[in-house]
Amino acid sequence: MKSLHLVLVLAVLATLALLTPSPATHAQEHTAIQAQVANGTAGATPPDGLQVTLHIFDTAGGVQTLRSTTNPQGLSAFDNVPIEAGKVYALSTEYLGVTYSHRFDPSQGNLNPTLQVFETTRDLSSITFDSYLWYLRNIDGAKREINAIEIVSFTNRLNRTFVPNISQPSAMNLLRFSFPPHAQALQVDSDLPQGNVINVGTGFGLNSPIPPGEYQIAFAYQLPYEGEGFSVSKNLLQGASAFRVLLPQGAGVVSSPGLQETQRAVIGDAIYRVWEARDLGSRSTLSIDFSGLPQPSLWQRIQQGFTEGSYAYIAIPSFLGLGILALLAYALLRQQPQPAIADSRQLLQEIAHLDDLYDSQALEEAQYRRRRAHLKHRLASLMQSQESGIHGTTPGNG
Numbered sequence: 001m002k003s004l005h006l007v008l009v010l011a012v013l014a015t016l017a018l019l020t021p022s023p024a025t026h027a028q029e030h031t032a033i034q035a036q037v038a039n040g041t042a043g044a045t046p047p048d049g050l051q052v053t054l055h056i057f058d059t060a061g062g063v064q065t066l067r068s069t070t071n072p073q074g075l076s077a078f079d080n081v082p083i084e085a086g087k088v089y090a091l092s093t094e095y096l097g098v099t100y101s102h103r104f105d106p107s108q109g110n111l112n113p114t115l116q117v118f119e120t121t122r123d124l125s126s127i128t129f130d131s132y133l134w135y136l137r138n139i140d141g142a143k144r145e146i147n148a149i150e151i152v153s154f155t156n157r158l159n160r161t162f163v164p165n166i167s168q169p170s171a172m173n174l175l176r177f178s179f180p181p182h183a184q185a186l187q188v189d190s191d192l193p194q195g196n197v198i199n200v201g202t203g204f205g206l207n208s209p210i211p212p213g214e215y216q217i218a219f220a221y222q223l224p225y226e227g228e229g230f231s232v233s234k235n236l237l238q239g240a241s242a243f244r245v246l247l248p249q250g251a252g253v254v255s256s257p258g259l260q261e262t263q264r265a266v267i268g269d270a271i272y273r274v275w276e277a278r279d280l281g282s283r284s285t286l287s288i289d290f291s292g293l294p295q296p297s298l299w300q301r302i303q304q305g306f307t308e309g310s311y312a313y314i315a316i317p318s319f320l321g322l323g324i325l326a327l328l329a330y331a332l333l334r335q336q337p338q339p340a341i342a343d344s345r346q347l348l349q350e351i352a353h354l355d356d357l358y359d360s361q362a363l364e365e366a367q368y369r370r371r372r373a374h375l376k377h378r379l380a381s382l383m384q385s386q387e388s389g390i391h392g393t394t395p396g397n398g
Contacts, residue, residue, distance in 0.1 A: 030080045033111050035091055037074040040212065041119035041159050046074025050093055052115065054078050057088040083107055091115045098161050098209045099194060118211055121160040124173055125282070127210060129154045129240040137267075139251045141294025146223040152177065154238065155214045162210040166198070175210070178203035180232045183221040190217040229291035239282040246272040252293040258286045351376070 033054070039046055047070055056064040068076040085107040092101040095117040104113035131153040138147040154175075156162055164174035179186070181202065188197050188204065192215055195208025206217070229252070236243065245254050249264065249271040259275040266272075277286065351372060 029083050031083055031106070031111065033078045033081050033106060033113070035068075035076045035078070036112065036114045037070050037076060037093060038114050038116050039074070039118070040116045044119050046070070046072070047095055047117060048072045048074070050074075050076075050095060050117075052076040052091055052093045054081065055088075055090045055092065056082065057090075059086055081106065093117065096120050096161075096163075098163065098211070100211070101193070118159060118161040120163045120209075121158060122163060122165055122173055123158070124162065124175070124238075126156055126158040126160065126162050127154055127175060127238055128157060129236065129238045130214075130242070132236065132240040132243045134234070134243075134245045136245070136247050136251075139248060139294050142296050144225050144293075144296070146225065146293075147220070148183075148223050149218060149220045150177070150179070151216065151218045153214065153216050156210045156212045159212050161212070164205075164207050164209070166205075166207050172200065172205065174198075174200075174205040174207055176200055176203060176205045176237055177217070177219065178235050179219070179221055180223055180230075183223050186219060186221045188217065188219045191215055192217070225290075225293060228295060229289065229293055231287065231289045234286045234288060236280055236284045236286070237282060239280045239284055240277075241279060243277045243280055243286065245275045245288065247275075247290075249273055253291050254288060255291065256286055256288045259288065 035052060035054070037047055037050055037052060050070045052068050052070060054066040054068070056066070058064075064082075066078050066081065068078050070076045083106050087107075088103065089106055090101055090103045091113060092099065093115060094100070096119070098117075098120065100115060100117050102113060102115040104110045106113075129152055131151075133151045135149045135151065136146050137149060139145075140147070162175075164172070166172050166174060179202070186204070190206070190208070192206065192208040192210065195206055197204050198207055199205075204219075234243075243259075244262075245259065246265060246267075247254055254261075254273070254275045256275070256277075258277045258280075260277070262274045262276045264271055265274050280286075355372075
């Protein structure tokens with residue numbers, strides 16, 4: 001794990017080196033650098049005998065490393081260091097199992113950089129959630145699926161690095177996040193310097209050490225739903241100074257005893273309704289109900305029914321009037337021939353599609369009513385002809 005942490009630090013620093021523009025000409029010199037490794041935990045002594053590495057990255061992606069060891073005052077000396085504008089210089093060390101790094105620029109005269117390390121703690125209460133944002137940014141009514149992002153800003157307010165404990169699965173001590181049941185395609189991103197995501201119950205945890213300071217984590221997922229809504233409980237083990245839910249305007253309603261609707265927000269070209277709770281204590285739970293979520297249109301339900309192999313048109317006549325419903329029911333009970341079913345299905349599809357066009361204001365009312373009446377007349381005539389055929393009437397059998 002030690003080597004993995006160092007590799008991650010080096011990879012980030014190398015990327016920074018590639019992104020740093022370099023001048024057309026370089027004036028190189030050599031000088032001594034004396035780095036100070038300071039213990040940021042109050043009352044702690046400077047680390048003695050700690051190995052410190054100086055990484056020098058050039059714009060071509062190459063890296064030169066120099067190593068030194070701290071003395072009892074926490075000083076680490078590097079002699080004859082090549083100084084060149086455009087290169088990236090960074091210090092790194094590992095203290096109590098946690099990797100720390102610091103970038104500096106000696107070409108600007110910084111020849112005495114300070115690399116800060118900290119004592120560690122297992123006290124998870126040192127981590128507080130400043131802001132918790134649940135952003136339901138896109139709701140696909142056709143698929144009944146929500147594209148959700150949760151963004152959490154949190155702070156380690158102690159002057160010690162929190163180190164998680166995952167040695168005992170039944171008593172793991174780490175930063176945890178929950179997401180709704182049935183969530184799919186989870187993606188996690190964070191600005192923490194190292195660590196991994198691990199599954200824990202109804203969510204995930206981070207086994208990352210958390211040095212003092214402010215950080216963010218964002219995780220995205222797809223959330224399928226059934227019907228017009230669902231209920232979920234959000235467990236906030238660390239509490240939150242502010243918890244907000246953002247839902248696109250017109251895409252449903254949020255209700256919860258602990259949430260109040262506030263001023264609406266504009267993100268890009270979309271308007272979002274916002275519900276908020278403040279000053280939530282540790283181990284808080286919010287029961288949240290979503291209702292009135294977008295649903296598949298009539299035309300989409302027909303298409304889904306055909307895709308799934310079901311006869312969706314059987315449920316549609318309730319939209320067309322009791323007279324046609326009676327004709328369809330009679331014909332279906334008599335098991336009309338398959339070609340006739342195909343013809344009636346096509347007419348029903350055309351009527352449903354026409355309704356969708358009108359609902360989306362793609363058709364004027366007069367044109368819509370005229371075309372719909374024509375289709376209904378064709379459907380009624382088709383059903384009457386099927387009824388005559390079922391009775392077995394043929395020419396000459398008057």
